[in-house]
Amino acid sequence: MRKWIAAATVSLVATIALAQSARVSGEVTKIDEAQAKITLKHGPIKNLDMDGMTMAFAVADPAALKKLKVGDKVTFEADRVNGRITVTKIDKAK
Numbered sequence: 480m481r482k483w484i485a486a487a488t489v490s491l492v493a494t495i496a497l498a499q500s501a502r503v504s505g506e507v508t509k510i511d512e513a514q515a516k517i518t519l520k521h522g523p524i525k526n527l528d529m530d531g532m533t534m535a536f537a538v539a540d541p542a543a544l545k546k547l548k549v550g551d552k553v554t555f556e557a558d559r560v561n562g563r564i565t566v567t568k569i570d571k572a573k
Contacts, residue, residue, distance in 0.1 A: 501525055502554040504572065507547050508533060515541040517566060524557055527564060537565040547571070 505521035520533040536557060538544060543566075547553065552572040557564055 502556060505553050505555060507549050507551045507553060509535070509549060510544050510547060511535075512541065512544050515544070517544060517547070517569070519553070519555070519566075521555075527557060527559070529564075534564075537563045538569070539565050539567045543569050 505519040509518035
């Protein structure tokens with residue numbers, strides 16, 4: 480019984496971690512380097528229970544904005560950081 484509970488716990492933790500780090504597809508519509516913000520047209524963000532839309536995000540790493548331009552297709556991760564919805568990782572889509 481204990482082995483089953485341990486296995487179920489590991490499985491649940493792995494599922495939660497995967498859900499929290501799920502990549503989202505989007506397109507850059509605006510970049511504001513001065514404010515460290517990016518506006519993205521994106522699909523649903525499951526870990527934030529958010530539907531697809533276009534919205535501005537704070538960016539955890541402002542240097543990442545230098546690698547992007549309006550119109551770029553991207554994949555990203557977002558989460559709440561200090562009460563703000565923030566892009567925590569972003570890369571050009573392949």
